[in-house]
Amino acid sequence: MTQTLQARVTFQTRNLYFVVTKEQKQLTGTVSGHFQQQAYTPSDFPVIGDWVEGTLYDSDKLLITAICPRKSLMTRKMAGLTSDNQPIAANVDTVFICMSANHDFNLTRLERYLYIAWESGANPVILLTKTDLVTEEQAIEMSNNIQEATAGIPVISVNQLMDMRQALDSYLAPKATIVFVGSSGVGKSTLTNQLVENAHQKTKEVRKEDSKGRHTTTNRSLFFLKNGCSIIDTPGMREIGIASGFAENSSSFETLESLAQTCKFTNCQHETEPGCAVQAAIYRGELSEERLKNYRKLEAEKKYNERRQQFKEKQQNKKAKRREKNYEE
Ligand SMILES: Nc1nc2c(ncn2[C@@H]2O[C@H](COP(=O)(O)OP(=O)(O)OP(=O)(O)O)[C@@H](O)[C@H]2O)c(=O)[nH]1
Numbered sequence: 564m565t566q567t568l569q570a571r572v573t574f575q576t577r578n579l580y581f582v583v584t585k586e587q588k589q590l591t592g593t594v595s596g597h598f599q600q601q602a603y604t605p606s607d608f609p610v611i612g613d614w615v616e617g618t619l620y621d622s623d624k625l626l627i628t629a630i631c632p633r634k635s636l637m638t639r640k641m642a643g644l645t646s647d648n649q650p651i652a653a654n655v656d657t658v659f660i661c662m663s664a665n666h667d668f669n670l671t672r673l674e675r676y677l678y679i680a681w682e683s684g685a686n687p688v689i690l691l692t693k694t695d696l697v698t699e700e701q702a703i704e705m706s707n708n709i710q711e712a713t714a715g716i717p718v719i720s721v722n723q724l725m726d727m728r729q730a731l732d733s734y735l736a737p738k739a740t741i742v743f744v745g746s747s748g749v750g751k752s753t754l755t756n757q758l759v760e761n762a763h764q765k766t767k768e769v770r771k772e773d774s775k776g777r778h779t780t781t782n783r784s785l786f787f788l789k790n791g792c793s794i795i796d797t798p799g800m801r802e803i804g805i806a807s808g809f810a811e812n813s814s815s816f817e818t819l820e821s822l823a824q825t826c827k828f829t830n831c832q833h834e835t836e837p838g839c840a841v842q843a844a845i846y847r848g849e850l851s852e853e854r855l856k857n858y859r860k861l862e863a864e865k866k867y868n869e870r871r872q873q874f875k876e877k878q879q880n881k882k883a884k885r886r887e888k889n890y891e892e
């Protein structure tokens with residue numbers, strides 16, 4: 564008798580998938596011939612974080628017949644001529660974009676990662692890592708610069724001396740899936756190891772002689788926290804191509820904004836207005852609904868931050884006036 568079951572992909576090497584059932588049983592999986600025939604692009608195959616369905620055989624092997632509907636899918640453009648997107652991780656809730664405070668700081672690269680996160684349907688959070696290597700003032704300045712450039716996306720400063728679970732607590736819900744992305748050596752595996760006791764990810768050590776790294780992560784792996792939260796560690800991306808559909812050199816922040824400037828009405832809400840360039844781009848498949856949704860969120864956050872800033876200034880003015888008054892008396 565065959566048993567059909569669902570399991571989550573936690574690791575992949577070539578065509579072999581390591582999967583874990585809801586009961587925490589580990590199995591190895593391969594896709595069925597029928598599945599293979601129906602798959603046309605890399606994203607049609609299971610990727611880490613996917614829930615897959617299949618039939619159990621030999622007590623610990625799964626013949627994968629289907630991928631369960633994905634909540635989100637992170638992809639990047641593949642190197643070379645192909646326009647296919649390479650899937651990175653599925654069903655992610657929060658993408659932690661890691662940038663280290665010591666030498667990795669680069670807002671353009673950050674923008675690209677943000678773009679990937681937005682396109683995926685997951686929420687981005689920026690982690691400024693290794694803040695122990697700079698002064699507190701420098702860390703604050705960098706964090707402010709990031710905040711200014713990204714308008715409203717959470718920025719969290721961390722370093723290995725901190726309690727990471729406490730720092731990231733609100734994102735580590737039992738059913739949540741989080742992923743760490745960012746350049747090689749920014750501390751993604753160190754973060755993973757701190758959060759997951761049994762992760763034992765080898766972390767990159769930098770050789771003194773040639774400053775080349777060892778133990779750099781080469782494969783994506785999914786780990787579970789005791790509460791059920793899933794954590795995916797990824798290898799540092801050397802080049803981060805933006806998923807196809809957009810020119811690679813286009814700035815993610817500017818694309819939608821410049822499109823919006825060509826709408827017929829200057830106060831266009833990009834909903835049902837005639838002559839809306841944004842909706843037209845969505846219709847042509849050049850822009851995803853998700854991207855517009857994130858743009859709206861960002862706009863709302865921008866407004867919120869502006870209001871907060873105005874409020875703060877008002878409070879400060881009031882205080883200053885009060886001080887003046889006291890002084891006069
Ligand atoms: N000073 C300091 N060093 C850190 C911190 N976090 C990580 N490191 C060190 O930085 C090096 C790289 O850390 P990893 O965690 O391996 O970096 P990674 O992002 O996983 O790198 P890849 O796997 O190559 O993508 C290691 O030698 C860590 O010990 C930190 O907060 N402060």
Ligand SMILES: [Mg+2]
Pocket residue numbers: 751752753765766767779780796797798799
């Ligand atoms: Mg690593």
Ligand SMILES: [Zn+2]
Pocket residue numbers: 823826827831832833834836838839840841842
């Ligand atoms: Zn419009």
